[in-house]
Amino acid sequence: ITAPDPIDPHGTFTHESCNGPCDGTATVAPTGGNGTYTYNWSPMPPSGQGTPTVSGLCAGPWCVTVSDGAGCDTTWCFTILPEQSILATVSTVDGLCWDECTGEATATASGGAGGFTFQWTPEPGAGQGTNSVTGLCQGPGTVTITDVAGCDTTIAFNIVKNPPIEPNLVVFPETCAGACTGEAGVYPTGGAGNYSYAWQPDPGAGQGTNEVTGLCSGVNYSVTVTDSAGCDTVVVFTVPAFIPIAPSISVTDASCWDGCDGAATVASVTGGTPPFTYFWNPVPANGQGGQSATGLCPGTATVTVTDAAGCDTTITFTIQAPAAIDPQPTVTPIACGAQCTGAIDLTPTGGSGGFSYTWTPVPAVGQGTAHVSQLCAGDWTVVITDANGCDTTMTFSLTEPVPVAASATVGESHCGVCDGTAQLHPSGGT
Incomplete structure (x- = not known):
């Protein structure tokens, strides 16, 4: 069976x-x-x-x-069994520098139907389709995990980086032209902190620190600021040139060729660093240090203007004056003894014009004018004064001729013959 x-x-x-x-x-x-x-x-x-x-x-x-x-x-x-959801987590490694895509992410999945695939957004630098990617830039991202049954889940993540380094550069100009006294400082924020500094070209002092001195104008400098993560930023700068001291001077000329009443004033100063001091040469009547000088004689003078930083400049100027009064006299001598027929004519040059005349002693004719006459023998003095009150004095000595005199040598006639002689010997006169 x-x-x-x-x-x-x-x-x-x-x-x-x-x-x-x-x-x-x-x-x-x-x-x-x-x-x-x-x-x-x-x-x-x-x-x-x-x-x-x-x-x-x-x-x-x-x-x-x-x-x-x-x-x-x-x-x-x-x-x-009921549906088994996909369980997923994402771990990230943040990037270091704000300008680099060095972030990383790894997805771990369980549950679902297994056989997972991974789709990352945005596109990573490497690893698309796998559970681990690299080359991620700063910002949000997602990964979609799909099992063999076509079921999926999406996980969001965020790559965080240090903020950019802001160098915050401050530059100070040279204090004097060509003195290489410029300064610079960087006071950074952002990044990972703990900064280091590299200046190019080498400053006068302070390499490796955030403040340097001894910088020259006209040179291109740079400073690289690096944080503890190795991220850096570079800033390029130049040192502003010193603005030269430029005084503007006004001059008052002397009124007379032989007077010292000239004056000068530094009317304004551009450039440099106030306050300013002033040194005059020659020393003015009102003393050193002031912005104005008085009691200056005709000729060349200088003023040296020095600013608060010790920079200086020297200006040369000239105190002008009218030419000396030249009387240019024409003298008419006395013609005969015991007569007052002398005369003096003046045609002065120089000075400032507008001449006046004072004669001593008072002439018979022409007091106050450039022509005097009926002058007797003796000393005559004239003071010529121009419109500025400048004057010159000249003395003339007039002499009269010795009176005409004569002597005679006589030879008498002999025996009624006309053989007498006479010889005249004049003297004096002109």
Whole structure:
């Protein structure tokens, strides 16, 4: 007596997926028995009752009884599990420098149906499609993780970097032209802190610090500020040139060629660093140090203007004066002794014009004029004064001729003959 093999259902099933609840499936492919199988699923499936395949199964226990034509049967039970969500985390390594894309991210996934793929946004520098990427720039990003069932989840992350280094440069100009006394300082913010400094070209003093001195105008300098993360920024600068001291001077000329009443004033000063001091040469009548000088004689003089930084400049100026008065006299001598027929004519040059005349003693004719006459023998003095009150004095000595005199040598006649002689010897006169 023989019996058929036992019925083996050979069942398979799928759990609920991410596409929605109650989407489980089950299939049996029985062997054994005498064939001609029938199927009874319990509880009643939404679809497929009486067939070897059912669908729309919700999470929970399910059974199928497989019967053959002889009425023999077997029952196979299974459990549909609810959807298993994809569980994912992302760990990041932030970038160091604000201007570099050196961030990293790694995704770890579990749950779901396994067989995960990874899609990163934005595009990483390297590793797209894998769970670990590099070359990420600063800012937000996402990774979408998909399992073999097509279910996915998206995780957001953020790459953070240190803020940019702001050097905050301050530059001070040279204090004197060509003196290389410029200064500079950087007072950075941002970055990772703990800054170091490299200046090019080398300053006069302070290399490696945030403040340097001994900088020259007309030179292109740079300073590289580096933080503790190795990130840096470079700033290029020049030192402003010193604005030269430029005095403006006004001059008052002397009124007379032989007077010292000239004056000069430094009317304004541009450039340099106030306050200013003044040194005059020669020393003025009102003393040193002032902005104005008085009592200056005709000729060349200088003033040296020095600013608060010790820089100076020297200005040369000239005190002018009218030319000396030249009387240019024409003298008419006395013609005869004991007569007052002398005369003096003046045609003065120089001075400032507008001449007046004072004669001593008072002449008979012409007092107050350039022409006097009827002058007797003696000394005559004239003071010529111009419009500025400048004067010159000249004395003339007039002499009269010795009176005309004569002597005679006489030779008498002899014996009534006209042989007498006479010889005249005049003297004096002109």
